[in-house]
Amino acid sequence: MDVKEQISRWRLILGQESQKRLSGMTDLTLSQEQDLMDQALASIYNRTELGGFGSQGAGGSGGRGAGRGPSNPQISRWLGDVRTLFDKELVTVIQNDAVTRCGLKQLLFEPELLENMEPDIGLASTILMLKDQIPKRSKESVREFIKKIVEEINKLLEQDIRRAVTAAVNKRKHSPIPSASAMDFKMTISRNLKHYNPDLKTIVPEHFYFFDRTSTTAANKWTIILDIDQSGSMGESVIYSSIISCILASMASIKTRIVAFDTNIVDLTEKSDDPVDLLFGFQLGGGTDINKSIAYCEQFIENPAKTLFFLISDLDEGGNRAGLLRRISDMKESGVTVISLLAIADGGRPYYDAQTAQKLAGLGVPCFACTPELLPTLLEKALKGQDLSQFEKLRK
Secondary structure, three states: OHHHHHHHHHHHHHHHHHHHHHOOOOOOOHHHHHHHHHHHHHHEEEOOHHOOOOOOEOOEEEEEEEOOOOOOOOHHHHHHHHHHHHHHHHHHHHHHHHHOOOOOHOOOOOOHHHOOOOOOOHHHHHHHOOOOOOOOOHHHHHHHHHHHHHHHHHHHHHHHHHHHHHHHHHHEEEEEOHHHEEEEEHHHHOOOOOHOOOOOOOOEEEEOEEEEEEOOOOOOEEEEEEEEEEEHHHHHHHHHHHHHHHHHHHOOOEEEEEEEOOOOOOEEEHOOOOHHHHHHHHOOOOOOOOOHHHHHHHHHHOHHHHHHHHHHOOOOOOOOOHHHHHEEEHHHHOOOEEEEEEEEEOOOOEOOOHHHHHHHOOOOOEEOOOOHHHHHHHHHHHHOOOOOHHOOOOOO
């Protein structure tokens, strides 16, 4: 990269105010593409000069702020420019800055605006927090935007989660009890190939193998309970949890319960057919009563030894903390596998109440932030009863 290109880049970073000083170093002239970049960035980061996204649009003279009037087509064009000029990773940063710095929340739910938004989980969290304010004309656009996020995460996780659960739960156990309907034909044939009779032109098995059908009965199925905090700090965690919940709920080999809580409790299990519907069932922004939600979830524990309980929360208990710890302790003693997944933000940074987390860890409850990519491995190990210490973030 030559000196002129380097100075041009610094000009884009520092904005219009640096033009005079940098021009003294070289013949500084921005290319057409760089000029578009400059205008796009100035719309957010130098709004004094360009007026931001006011009632006159980006680059107009309508003053600061998004305004409350009808949507401005220049905003959609601005988003189109941003998506064309910058890498995908930068696009999500720029559009999130646009929301926070330029007051775009007033225009966030305009259909033509959402159609041009790059799918981003942080932005989706913001939309879900504001979903009760979505105007009727924008509801379908909002659903489509959320659906894009869901589909991307689902592609990332679905196959690995299904593989992990299948590997842990469907162990293909065999039984000595003969049953024609439970015949394991593959193993029976492979183990008896050496007993092929050329005269009869067939295999004459010496031993038959039968699946143990008792392991697939309802009483022997694993139950996975996801108790999900829907307080204001849980945006990203709620999105990931919802998608994972729907994947698990679609698997016949396990039973899945999905519970959302703040100071109230909502059982969302019936919405698990559609992760978008499930997400819109959450009410992000309330307080927190974890003890109350655990008390509700206890009714779904039929076979403690085959129950996996996920508490997905920032652990900022607004209810009875002593009661919460007592219930978790009793649950563990009964044989339930209990795991506390901490709230995550900014692509994996944990956010949680350290005191409550340490107390849970002291009870022997694995308590850590787990990025979505690690969840399939965590699920498989938990269902197999293996040591989860490698996932621990709190214990030293």
